[in-house]
Amino acid sequence: MSVGEALAQAIEKKDRRALAQAITLVESAQPAHRADADALMAHLKSPPETAFRIGITGPPGAGKSTLIEAMGQRLIGEGHRLAVLTIDPSSRISGGSILGDKTRMPTLSADPKAFVRPSPSSGIEGGVSRHTQEAILLCEACGFDRVLVETVGVGQSELRVAQMTDVFVLLLAPSAGDELQGIKRGVMELADVILINKSDGDLRAAAQRAAAECLASTGLMKTQTPDWTVPVLNISALEGDGIAQALSELERFHQHLKDRGLIDLRRRHQASEALTTSIQEALYDAATGDPNLNRELDRVRKLVLSGNLTPRLAAARFVDQFTARIGKSNDRTT
Ligand SMILES: Nc1nc2c(ncn2[C@@H]2O[C@H](COP(=O)(O)OP(=O)(O)OP(=O)(O)O)[C@@H](O)[C@H]2O)c(=O)[nH]1
Ligand SMILES: [Mg+2]
Secondary structure (H helix, E strand, O other): OOHHHHHHHHHHOOOHHHHHHHHHHHHOOOHHHHHHHHHHHHHOOOOOOOOEEEEEEEOOOOOHHHHHHHHHHHHHHOOOOEEEEEEEOOOEEEOOEEEOHHHHOHHHHHOOOEEEEEEEOEOOOOEOOOOHHHHHHHHHHOOOOEEEEEEEOOOOHHHHHHOOOOEEEEEEOEOOOOOEOOOOHHHHHHOOEEEEOOOOHHHHHHHHHHHHHHHHHHHHOOOOOOOOOOOEEEOEOOOOEOHHHHHHHHHHHHHHHHHOOHHHHHHHHHHHHHHHHHHHHHHHHHHHOOHHHHHHHHHHHHHHHOOOOOHHHHHHHHHHHHHHHHHHHHHHHO
16 A cells, blocks of 8 residues: 555545645655655545535734634634644744644643644745645545634745635724824735724724724725625624624624525635646746756746846746757757
């Protein structure tokens, strides 16, 4: 039996250690591991229909981890098995282990019905690991029916997480100066549910004004999902206020999608997006795996950084070199 097949079998028996190993395998950058990872993914059964994928994003310090602790304990209390994948752009692998959010979800990390997995962000975009999609499928195969993906709102990561989850939650927190911090309109438009955290103590009034401001701007946006009005809720992850309501909004959204047959549609759309992204990444890897092309990339990057070439022209020049090399290697093989 291959490594991949053995891991797939162990995962189906709800073996958490196998799940952890499997995620490490799919995250591995070593080419030798790729074949095992592909075999593993090929042997997985399709996820149970009840699985629900929840994406949570928000600016640094908004309270994502605190919220996940609070929500997680409730979900477990309701009989769910919860997997939490946190993608932490600031985490680094140190001595083989990841220093990340695990320590900030102490209760969930210690709970046998939860599985908490911090992932370092990978590669070029500095955001969502390209293997998060596979990690989600692995968690579901291991019997986790709620999968939470936490990402800090930086760059492309929100879009990537929105593309791999069933509901996308935007968590914001008021600042002392009232305005909502660090949030781009494009990200607001991805949200299915908006939560304004830290609606407690000194920040309560500011949080309520922030919610009103948010409602006003979401009212003007076109929604992603037919017949769905994006709810904006004030919560306090720290004090546990509004967590039950927030969870019931998520379940209501899940039901909304199911009633209209939109889950399947959303997942098919996501699979198609994932295919496009995977092709982009595979092409990027193929191109930068070639030492000559890698040097060419360095060269054009320097030109871009010194302001002598626009990124688009630099990319076009690089792609020309890439296709020229493919042409040459085809000439050799035919
Ligand atoms: N007052 C108040 N503080 C909170 C609340 N939720 C979180 N905090 C505090 O905000 C800080 C950041 O909380 P985290 O849960 O680590 O935030 P995060 O969004 O996961 O942060 P990063 O992962 O670093 O982006 C901590 O000091 C929390 O105690 C809340 O509801 N009210
Ligand atoms: Mg966090």
